[in-house]
Amino acid sequence: MTDLWDAVPEAGSGHDLEPGWLGWVSDERPIGPDGTWLPSAGLCEWVREETDHVLLGFSAGKDSIATWHRLLEYWPAENIHPYHLYLSPHIGFVNRSLDYYEREFNRPIVRLPNRSVFRFLNDGVFQPPSNLPVIWGANFPDFSYPDIYELLTEDLGLEEEMPWVAHGVRAADSPMRRMLLNKHGPWRPNERVFYPIHDYYVADVRRVLTETGTKLPVDYRLFGRSFDGLDHRFTKPIHDTFPEDYRALEALYPLVGLDSWRRGESEPPDERS
Structure with missing residues (x-):
């Protein structure tokens, strides 16, 4: 696979996305007869009509696990392409958890640097002054999440499929999240992003984990949430x-x-x- 440490666009390049790839490709909207946003089941059906393949942003948190199971109700397992964005590639407990989920779902999880890695380095976060000339001399790139989606899609050979990207975002997670989803909907069409469990409550997530027997990562014992x-x-x-x-x-x-x-x-x- 392409090393995205090298494949990301150069700093200041702009890296304009091709309009046909991440741009909007349909005039329809996932809105029900009553004028409200479709529930998660209807949204998944709607996106399923748009594409045969989906990328899945997988943090190994409870919501991303529930999202993976949700996607399996609509897409074949081999058409779901999970990826994980790390803060360091050498964190053992994170890698062991990802190994477990690869076995659990029988799918490889692509592991890529989070854009925060480059931002932290460029901003000198937790760096001694002596490191800064070397870091700044490296001219690490600044890139967006759509850049990641595009590069990953190209690397997987899915350009013709025009996959959408699933994230485990829930309206019930916080009042601010609910307000944003009510206003803008359970998707970001310009980035081809959608939220397959946007109307789930914690009880729904717990039910999925219980029914499937999928374990939470050790992160929840350490932090009460996924490591980020x-x-x-x-x-x-x-x-x-x-x-x-x-x-x-x-x-x-x-x-x-x-x-x-x-x-x-x-x-x-x-x-x-």
Whole structure:
């Protein structure tokens, strides 16, 4: 597979997307007879009419797991293409979880750098000053999520299929999320993104996990959610439970322990033995 560390567009290139790929391709909208947005079942049926293939943004969180199971009700397993965006490629507990879900769903999960990796590096997040000339000299690219969708689609050879991208976004997750979904709908048509479980409640997600026997990752024991940040909520449990994974984080973000030190819960990163 193409190495997306190299394949992302150069900084400042603009990387204009071809209008026929991510641009809108239909005049129809997933709206029911009463003028409201279609429920998730109707939305999935609507998107299924648009494409035979879907990409799945898979965080290994409960909502992305439920989304994968939801997609299986409408698409063949081999036509669902999950991808995971990492903050470091060498975090053992994350990779073990992804290995489990690959076995559980019998599908490979493409693992790619999160766009935040390049943003953190370019902004010097948790970097000592001595690293900055090298980082800035590397001229790491800035790219968007649609860039990821396009590159992944090309790499999978699905340009002709024009796949949509599924994310596990739920209106009930927060009042702000509900307001945005009520206003804009359970999709982003210009990016061909849709939310197959947008009307699920936590009870619905729990039901899916119970009925399928799919396990949650260790993240929920450590953080109560999936791992997606570098602040104290994540780094302290990783430091205490998986020291090798913490060292892997330090390899990419040497001063990642500063947030814990600021809270008085660890030694400064450069003084820790």
